[in-house]
Amino acid sequence: MEAITxxxxxxxxxxxxxxxxxxxxLTFIVLLMGVGITGQSPMDMASYWGxxxxxxxxxxxxxxxxLLTGYVLALSPAVQAMLSGFTKHASTPKQALVLTIVVSFVCYYLNWGFGMVAGAILAREMGKRVAIHFPLIVAAAYGGELVRGPSSSIPLVIATPGHFMEDTLGIIPVSQTLYSSWNIILTLLLLVLLVGFFLLQKQxxxxxxxxxTDEDIQQEAPLSKKDMAPSDRLEHSRWPILLLGCLAAAYLVGQIVHKGFNVNLNTIILFFLALGLILHKNSVSYTKAASKAVTAGxxxxxxxxxxxGIAGMxxxxxxxxxxxxxIxxxxxxxxxxxxxxxxxxxxxxxxxxxxxxxxxQGPIMMNAAHALGADPAQTIMAFTWGxxxxxxxxxxxxxPLLGVAGLSARDIMGYLIIWLGISGVAIGGTFVVLSMMG
Known part of the structure; x- marks a missing residue:
């Protein structure tokens, strides 16, 4: 395994x-495939792209x-202190890998957007404090992204009355898809395999x-108030951004009280924004961190x-x-x-x-599943995992993860190609076993 990796x-x-x-x-590969396979003209493909x-x-x-709000939150003094304490539990590279994988995997399971930022931030903190090959731990943090949890859109759509395929498919509850016993077992198996795979890697x-390069954001030289103009004093005051953060937090609380707890990208953004505004010292600190985050994004x-454009073609x-x-x-x-x-x-x-x-693609595959007599819940989850x-x-x-980590794709993809094969065998094998069991 080590030699292959x-x-x-x-x-x-x-x-x-x-x-x-x-x-x-990929743009030109898809263009050529459209011309060669489906007989479209280059001008047609250009139109689809546009x-x-x-x-x-x-x-x-x-x-x-x-990325921006999560990155800015991670650079706040309070979160830096919390992460510093958290990473003290990992004193060796193997401990750092296990802790990073488990925490990021759980975060991905809850919501992939939250897991993306949380995993990258945790990998960065581990990289600061443990002598570990940084691309390895970033790859480990990203490995859990494939997990399908409560925020997976496809099973949730099929379980919602009024979805666009209800007339032919009906309503399939999440108890038969996301929370079926076999899917939970598969999820736990992937976590075990992910930890095992990265623990086998030698640095x-x-x-x-x-x-x-984030130290300059936290080590801001204090200014004397007597040397500040009124605008400087306002910029270095905590109150403006604290009040705005409290306003955003109040809105989130109100939404939860009246509409229930619903995690999506918009609520994650607002949650990160509110915490970042509350925890940063002033607007100068916040905007410096935001400037760095924009570069990362x-x-x-x-x-x-x-x-x-590729999807359009x-x-x-x-x-x-x-x-x-x-197929x-x-x-x-x-x-x-x-x-x-x-x-x-x-x-x-x-x-x-x-x-x-x-x-x-969904209607085509589900109509075929019905014609073949294949299990619709398994087909939906097969599509979701794929x-x-x-x-x-x-x-x-x-x-987003690479932006926070400051790495390129080629730094981590060597590990992830092997993990793709391992996870593919586990997921595909699960569906083979389910089919054999009838």
Whole structure:
């Protein structure tokens, strides 16, 4: 395993292009596939790309704000002190890996946006205090991103009355999908495998340590009040941002009281914003941290529209339908959930939106499941796991974490390619066993 992983790491570092260049290359690969497979003209593909280009503007802004508000919160003095105390429980690289994996996995399970920032922040703090190869612990923090938990959109949609497939599929409760006994066992198995895989990795002789550049934010030279202009005194006062933070917190409390606890990207952003405003000393400290976070989020800003264009070509040209139909033609009732998992994983690499992928591919796969007599709940979860599985080798989803960590995709993808294979065998094997059990 060590030799295979070392080979993978070396190959990725040597040949994997930057995340931005990969998005450019994928754009032209999909364009050529549309021309060659579905018979579209290059001008048609350009039109589909342009129509899709702006489709992820809202989602892209949400991701930037998740990174920004989470990063700023992590740089507040109180959170730095808390993380410092927390990481004291890990004095060796193996302890740091286990603690980082378990905490980030649980956070991902609760909500992938929260897990993304929490895992990256924890990896950074471990990197500051433990002599560990930093790309290794960042990869470990990202490995849990594939877990499908309470915030997984597809099973939640199917369990909601009035969803767009209710007439043909009906309502399938989450007790048969997310909270089925086999899915819970699979989730725990993946956690055990993730911990085991990264504990088997030996650190290279020349480890890469975290190059921390956040100290200047916390070590702000105090100014004497008598030397400050009125505007300076206001900027260094805690009250303006504290009051704004309390306003945001009051809104969140009111929403929970009247509408219940509903975690989504918007509530995570507001939660991080409220805590960051409350815990930073003043607006100067907050805006310095925000400036650094914006730099870390540059990859999201540039690349999200490119992937939206790729998704536009995949859907507009009919490539998604072609892939789905190819799977259906060779499927049997026993193999259909496994093939659904693999098909969803392939398409997910090009369409970085679970909800968008389900809206296009879901009806095709569920109609086929009905015709073959395959279990609909297992098919839904196979699709859901496939939608998350190939995120491990898709730099698009790692951008927020990489931005916080200050690494590139090639630094961690060598480890994640091997983890993709291990997790794929575990997930795919689960659906094979379920099919055999009838």
């Amino acid at each position: 070392n080979f993978s790491v070396k190959m990725v570092q040597r040949y994997l292009p930057s995340a931005f260049l990969l998005a450019v290359l 129509d899709g280009f702006s489709k992820l503007f809202t989602f892209g802004m949400q991701m930037v704000l998740v 290279p002789k020349d480890i890469i340590r975290l190059q921390d 540059s990859g999201i800003i540039v690349q999200f529209p490119l992937y939206a 995949m859907t507009g040209s009919g490539l998604v339908t072609e892939f789905s139909q190819a 259906i033609h060779i499927a049997t009732p026993e193999t259909f959930p496994l093939l659904t998992f693999l098909c969803a994983g392939i398409v997910n690499f090009f369409i970085p939106s679970g909800g968008g992928q389900w809206a296009i 939608d998350g599985w190939t995120n491990q080798i898709q730099p698009f989803w790692a951008l």
